[in-house]
Amino acid sequence: MLLRRNPLLPSGHTTGRWPQRLISLGGGLLAALIVSPLLAPAEASAAQQDPNARVIYRLSTQCALQGAAPVPCSVEAVDTGAATLYRHRIGNSVETVRITAEPVTMAIWAHDTRNWQPLRGASARFSTNTVCFNGKDLCVVNPNYLNSVREDRSNTRLQGRDLVMVHFGQDGRVDASCYDDACALLLK
Secondary structure, three states: OOOEEOOOOOOOOEEOHHHHHHHOOOOOOOOHHHHOOOOOHHHHHHHHHOOOOEEEEEEEEEEEEOOOOOEEEEEEEEEOOOEEEEEEEEOOEEEEEEEEEOOEEEEEEEOOOOEEEEOOEEEEEHHHOEEEEOOOOEEEEOHHHHHHHHHHOOOOOOOOOOEEEEEEOOOOOEEEEEEHHHHHHHOO
16 A cells, blocks of 8 residues: 655654545545544454554544533544544543445444444534534544645635535435535535
């Protein structure tokens, strides 16, 4: 896999296959949603033992749960080969988002049922450097990621946009995407 250094990401961070997974999510931004998920507790030991799993990056930032005010958190992105897992550690809580490439799907680890639940939607707001999942159930501030998305997609439909949203079907695949004011249609 070809890796290249992205000057907007933390020192030593490279990009490779993982950004394309995210960029391929309806409009090229919701990879940002993936911006910083982490492994669920049940998966953590498996990923550490999986010789193919590798940490892509770690980030100290701010996250919010259920629309609350942002608080300090850490995000870790892990490439397992079949998926990218984003673990968000917020206090004693760990929220994990999984993104797969073929087909592109997004899911969140449900602690109560101990399995992956397809996301209903994801969004990125460039003006606040925020990526949110399922409305405001889980939000993370990640300026490095969103700046790199803008840099990598400077000549695309993201130019001049602030809000990008995707809606997922019951299978976790993108079934609608929108930009800015048109996103009000997705919220109906």
